[in-house]
Every structure is written in structure tokens, then in C-alpha cells.
Amino acid sequence: MKHKVITLDGAKASGAKGDIELNDDVFGLEARADILHRVVNWQREKARGTARPTRERSDVARTGKKYGNQKGGGTARHGDRRAPIFVGGGKAHGARKRDFNPSLNKRVRALGLKMALSDKAKNDNLVILENLDVKEAKTKALIATISKLGFGKSALVMDGDAVNEAFSKASSNIPRLNVMPAAGANVYDILNHETLVLTRAAVEKLEARFNG
Incomplete structure (x- = not known):
């Protein structure tokens, strides 16, 4: 499926970069509540200390x-x-x-993550940015910028190998806006935020994670 790519200024990315082709095997699945429930329960149980x-x-x-x-x-x-x-x-x-050390099949865990990503894409709660480059690490300026992008009440922002340092600093004081690299993608955090924001690099990392 094709998805629009925008910049932090809210404009559509120029030229051939204006759209991105999302892999249907990762972003086009039909979400199943039972699979998502199993993965979230497994994840929360793993987070509990002995x-x-x-x-x-x-x-x-x-x-x-x-x-x-x-x-x-x-x-x-x-x-x-x-x-x-x-x-x-x-x-x-x-x-x-x-x-508390439950086990869950790797295929089920991978399927749950794909379904969580697909659910955001299907319900128009997925925003894809060209990158997270900001001129300066100023929280006030970033709030003004993202208010135009339709992030909703809460947003999870994922970048490629590492989150842009200036963006990370500027967003650290914004409530309900969390950032992480694509390697940290998980079902609970995706479902716990209204909007999922991915950079182009994050999309590539997530698709490579399942196709590698």
C-alpha cells in the first residue's frame, strides 16, 4: 500500500519522496484481538520483577x-x-x-507486532515523516510544529538506528509524546498511543526486521 510522507513542517515530501510503498505483509494485515491480547499480556508479565x-x-x-x-x-x-x-x-x-517468566512463541510475538502496525495504518493513525531533523532543540518550537501534524492526544515516534538527538531533547518535556529507535518497537507501546509516527528510516528498519 502507498502512504503519504510528510516533513516536520507539515508539507508533503518533494518529488519521488512524497509517497512510500508499505509492505502489505507488515502493514496490511487484519488485526486479531486475541493475538494482540496474548502478546500484551506476555510483555507486561515479562516486565514484572521476581x-x-x-x-x-x-x-x-x-x-x-x-x-x-x-x-x-x-x-x-x-x-x-x-x-x-x-x-x-x-x-x-x-x-x-x-x-514471572512466561513464554510465547516467536512467531506469535512477530505476528502481534505486525498486527499492531497494521491496525495503526488501517485506522489512519499512522504518520510517516521524512526525518526528525529540527533546527534547534527547543521544546516550545517543537510543540508549535507538531500541533499542525495531527499527532492526537498521544504519539509514539520511532526513528531508524537512533533517534535524532535534537528532536529527542526537545520532546523530552512534552507529555504523552515518546520517542524510541525502531529496534525498540513493541505491541504495548504502539497500542498505548493514539498515533504512531514513523520516519522513512524506521519503516525500512521494521520491514527489514521481518524480511531478514
């Missing part, structure tokens, strides 16, 4: 020697210094380890 356990009586490194004789000591008949009632003993009914 819940650390507490040490119970079998985990504490203390001697198992009895405190004293079974009889004749005049005290309770304790048989283990690791019991929870003693200082330094194990915790009774403590937290158990919970390790």
Missing part, C-alpha cells in the same frame, strides 16, 4: 542441635534453634517466591 521469598525454618542456616535436655531443664522442650519463635529463626508462613 517476588522475593522470605526464609522459612528450612532455609535458615542455624544448627539443628537441641537447646537442652528433653527433661529436667525446667523449660520448654525445644528441639530446633531454627524455629520461628526464636530470634534468627525462620519466618512462619512467609512470602513464597513468585517468578
Whole structure:
């Protein structure tokens, strides 16, 4: 499919650069809610840290020697210094380890990313820029520029190998405007923003990622 390429000034790119041919295998798929749901759940689970356990009586490194004789000591008949009632003993009914490390087939993950990209293209929430070159790293000037481009309430901007440094600095204080290189493309961030903004270099990187 063909898609219009614009500049940061809002004008259509000149000459043959005015349009870009998007690969239908990457940007032309029919999105499936079940696939996107699986990938987002996998991604959010992978982001969770391991819940650390507490040490119970079998985990504490203390001697198992009895405190004293079974009889004749005049005290309770304790048989283990690791019991929870003693200082330094194990915790009774403590937290158990919970390790969030789900697995998901690579093909499903790749398909989910393609569907997320296709969903933005199909619903006219995809903007393709020639590049992210700005004259100076000024937030106020960048806000005035992007207000004409129809980024919506939130936008995710992707560049090629690395994000333009001046653009990255200028956009760092703009709420709901996030930038990343194409290598960081993921389903959750794409779906979590109203508009997806790709540079020509980002499109090439994403298509090469699936065709390589």
C-alpha cells in the first residue's frame, strides 16, 4: 500500500519522496484481538520483577542441635534453634517466591507486532515523516510544529538506528509524546498511543526486521 510522507513542517515530501510503498505483509494485515491480547499480556508479565521469598525454618542456616535436655531443664522442650519463635529463626508462613517468566512463541510475538502496525495504518493513525531533523532543540518550537501534524492526544515516534538527538531533547518535556529507535518497537507501546509516527528510516528498519 502507498502512504503519504510528510516533513516536520507539515508539507508533503518533494518529488519521488512524497509517497512510500508499505509492505502489505507488515502493514496490511487484519488485526486479531486475541493475538494482540496474548502478546500484551506476555510483555507486561515479562516486565514484572521476581517476588522475593522470605526464609522459612528450612532455609535458615542455624544448627539443628537441641537447646537442652528433653527433661529436667525446667523449660520448654525445644528441639530446633531454627524455629520461628526464636530470634534468627525462620519466618512462619512467609512470602513464597513468585517468578514471572512466561513464554510465547516467536512467531506469535512477530505476528502481534505486525498486527499492531497494521491496525495503526488501517485506522489512519499512522504518520510517516521524512526525518526528525529540527533546527534547534527547543521544546516550545517543537510543540508549535507538531500541533499542525495531527499527532492526537498521544504519539509514539520511532526513528531508524537512533533517534535524532535534537528532536529527542526537545520532546523530552512534552507529555504523552515518546520517542524510541525502531529496534525498540513493541505491541504495548504502539497500542498505548493514539498515533504512531514513523520516519522513512524506521519503516525500512521494521520491514527489514521481518524480511531478514
